[in-house]
Amino acid sequence: MEQAKELPREQQEIVHRARKRIIESIGQNMDLYGINLSIGHLYGLLFFQNKPMTLDEMTEAMRMSKTSMSTGVRTLVDLKMVNKVWEKGARKDLYEVEMDWFQTFADFFSLKWRKALEINMHAMRKSKAELLELARANPGVEELERLVEADVAKMNEAIRYYMWLDRFIETLETGAIFDLVPRDLPEES
């Protein structure tokens, strides 16, 4: 895990267990971020490291292949959960967790949601236009009119939702969310 070699065996055990509980807890819940258990554990490991870590150190600590560590840590970097760190004349790449979990949260969900939002919104608008055009080109066909009306109503409701989601994502991107729901509560007095 990390240093602490100069402590008596018994104390090391306690520290190790305390850390392990958290690492596994974090790792387990990483599926929220679409991350599997192994990479979740890797993240947990990095969390308790008080200094940047190399791929070889991860390999040893996780008892997994270097290839897995390489791909795993890259996933975490892509998600901005881990940062690549530069150190003077260092041969190896160094990584450490992004400790600002508020930012991690905002980055992750704004990224994912915005991607889905754009794809879906685009599909909605295009299909809606096609259906309206179809109805316009065939006036008076009752069956068609009913059908288009029903579908377009659904699309409009979906678009309304996506427009809300867009504004919501914006609060994450701009940090306005932390005005709406403050990071800290004012002290009780």
Next chain:
Amino acid sequence: MEQAKELPREQQEIVHRARKRIIESIGQNMDLYGINLSIGHLYGLLFFQNKPMTLDEMTEAMRMSKTSMSTGVRTLVDLKMVNKVWEKGARKDLYEVEMDWFQTFADFFSLKWRKALEINMHAMRKSKAELLELARANPGVEELERLVEADVAKMNEAIRYYMWLDRFIETLETGAIFDLVPRDLPEES
């Protein structure tokens, strides 16, 4: 997909393509909700159904086994994305999508986040207490003190984040989020 049988072939095609685009778009982005492509498609299919659907109808429309439809629709029901519908003397179970996507969104993420929150928070608090007790029982051991201090600082920061997340989830659960970020913008004037 659904009725429209009385329309000319050509018009049916257009409607079908317009719907298909959306269904696939939705299905693809369902991985945000931890749902795979097939079940995503199922959801999209239900979205355009203007009446509740039976398992057998899904089986036919999706060209998949009834077992898959059964488990798939159950997943969607568990996530509150689809509702089981009761109809007078109906032999078969009927399902329809929950059309309130605002609610779907709020339900899904509050459910998932709260679960993770509670597990992680519990682990954090327990481990923190153990480390503090360890330090208390061994005063003056410099190495231990440094280590405990560093770990506890991290845990405190994490707990601070989780307390924020808790308040944030609460806005989803209570609907207060829709006061903070309104469903609709006031009309331009």
Next chain:
DNA sequence: CTGTCTGTACAGAAAAAACTGTACGATGTT
């Protein structure tokens, strides 16, 4: 330039997830 070390591409093995067909319990019908 040669030799060494690092990260990753790639192909194959192992593990996990998705999907299916069969069988069966529960419920309703005759």
Next chain:
DNA sequence: AACATCGTACAGTTTTTTCTGTACAGACAG
């Protein structure tokens, strides 16, 4: 009562994902 019909449990198969070992390109040291 016997007979149908429905939904799902379960076991086995297929597909996908994860993980590993090997090999190699790029950077650097001597």
